[in-house]
Amino acid sequence: MGGGYWDTNAFRAASAARRAAGDPDFGYSDRMRNLPRDQRTAAPALDVFGAQAREARDSAEHPASTPIVVLFDVTGSMGMVPVTVQKRLGDLLGLLTRGGYVTDPQIMIGAIGDDQFDDVPLQIGQFESDNRIDDQLREVYLEGGGGGDKCEGYALAAYFLNTRAQTDAWDRRGRKGYVFFIGDEMNKEAVYARSVRRIIGDDLTEDLRVEQVYRELARKWHTFYVLPNLTSYYNDPEIENHWRPLVGERLLKLDDPDGVADLIALTIGMTEDAIDLKEGLADLKATGSKTHRAVGKALKPFAGRAVTTGGGRLPEDL
Secondary structure, three states: OOOOOOOHHHHHHHHHHHHHHOOOOOOHHHHOOOHHHOOOOOOOHHHHOOOOOOOEEOOOOOOOOOOEEEEOOOHHHHHHHHHHHHHHHHHHHHHHHOOOOOEEEEEEEEEEOOOOOOOOOEOOOOOOOOOOHHHHHHHHOOOOOOOOOOOEEEEHHHHHHHHHHOOOOOOOOOOOEEEEEEOOOOEEEEEHHHHHHHHOOOOOOEEEHHHHHHHHHHHHHHEEEEOOOHHHHHHOHHHHHHHHHHHHHEEEEEOOOHHHHHHHHHHHHOOOOOOHHHHHHHHHHHOOOOOOHHHHHHHHHOOOOOOOOOOOOOOOOO
């Protein structure tokens, strides 16, 4: 997968046509909510049960593909984040490509729920380079569920990537891709074998330790957890204490949820050593983004750590 090119004009025209027709951007969610619970399913393009590989491959169009995975927690108030990012997809792709942050980005969209309580707890699409990114994002079912235990199935999504994602970036060049978990809660206590069997279809017989799953993920992926300021958990030390051992300085707290797309772009650019934080924030201002201060604040701790390959110089006004 991953052929073609992003067309911002086509993206805007399609959005305008939906508005004129009175069609919602996330029409699949509306259709699912009008069905009985036992009939609600993931869209075919995002269904993970029995799924084969999710591939980010090189091609004549994209000879040096960079795989990028964006996984949204769609429980509770978090369901608004995909809506915000959908409106900013053109800006995200523009920063990544025109800004020279990374070569040939291929983006895969996914959605995470509660694998113990939700009807559709995991949705993951394919890697795409063109406007099919928007198609997949708009087909996410924004279930808005969750179990009330301050834990969601993030690690189940990590397991899926460990067992399904195949990338030429890693296989041919030994280069890691990028995974961004956008959420506000903790992992379940384990990747439950029963959840894997029921949701993904693998014949797993024993639960997997969360630490083990993320350690495997980190072998091939730069892994980030983005905590937007949406709920009472934003300043909950339990959330930070849970994620720090798993992702270290790559836990990014974002004051303004509207800045998720900008944050993803700058984080990639800095990790690739294409920009430092000051240069990235200048790029944001040049695009008219209103989120540069929140993004700068979120990335300041990350930029200041030696583990980061880029972003060593910090703006003095942050």
